[in-house]
Amino acid sequence: MPIVINLDVMLAKRKMRSKELAEIIGITTANLSILKSGKAKAVRFSTLEAICKALECQPADILEYIEE
Amino acid sequence: MRKLLLLKTIIDILWIISMPILLIILFIIPYIFLSDDYSSIPIKINENTISHIDFISKGVLSIMASSTLLVLYCIYLFKKVLLLFSQRRMFDDSVLINLNKIGEILIWFSIINIIGSFIYNLNLNKVSFEISISPLILTLSLGLFFMVLSEIFKIAKDTKEENDLTV
Structure with missing residues (x-):
């Protein structure tokens, strides 16, 4: 898929663990893993908002479009 | 889910x-080929009472009788589908x-x-034109419905x- 999720990069920058982020934003680690691995088909605005709030970043820091 | 259990x-x-x-059909097919006298056991296939038939009709009738086995296979497949439904595996590939297989069959x-009915009647010069809701047309529609259901x-x-993959 041409949309790449850079969540692990942001997590490394903020020195935060996936489990921690999952707890803050209120989703399961399994769902966060789906998002991180790029298997997710869609992201809810509420989830994106929570991630941006927790990581103090913009949606563009997490989502990136790379032409195939 | 009580309706499913009932079904x-x-x-x-x-x-x-x-x-x-199944056993009766397996007995009837050789009987059709071997016997020439059909007065002892009245055979009726698709509203056609069989009295005396030649070799072509024998072939057609045995094919029609064998096709009933397809319906039995459909019942078996439907039984399997209902079992999966009862196990809450509604979206299983099976x-x-x-x-789809039930529909095709x-x-x-x-x-x-x-075709069999037509050939049998043609052979006996009993061809007639009839406008009615034939059970075979309903079966054909049911087959198409099952195929549509599979696509849905x-x-x-x-x-x-x-x-499931929406986060």
């Missing part, structure tokens, strides 16, 4: 009742495959019987997968 019970009973029919059953289940499965 499953009915289909299970139908399947058990169908077993002797459900999609079996529904019912269509083939209808086609075989429509495929769409539902894809939607469910997409929903």
Whole structure:
């Protein structure tokens, strides 16, 4: 898929663990893993908002479009 | 899910009742070929009472009798689908495959019987034009319905997968 999720990069920058982020934003680690691995088909605005709030970043820091 | 349980019970009973029919069909096919006198056992296939037939009619009738085996196979497949439903595996690949297979088999059953009936009547010079809701047309529609149902289940499965992968 041409949309790449850079969540692990942001997590490394903020020195935060996936489990921690999952707890803050209120989703399961399994769902966060789906998002991180790029298997997710869609992201809810509420989830994106929570991630941006927790990581103090913009949606563009997490989502990136790379032409195939 | 009580309706599903009821349907499953009915289909299970139908399947058990169908077993002797299987044996009867296996007896009828050689009987059609070997016997020339049909007065002892009255045979009626698709509203055609069989009295005296030649070799072509024998072939047609045995094919029509064999096609009943297809219906038995459909009941078996439907039984499997209902079992998967009762296990809450509604979107299993087997459900999609079996529904499509049931549809195809019912269509083939209808086609075989429509053509068979026509050839049998043609052979006896009993060709007539009739406008009515034939059970075979209903079976044909049922077959198409099962195929449509299979496609709808495929769409539902894809939607469910997409929903499961929405974070």
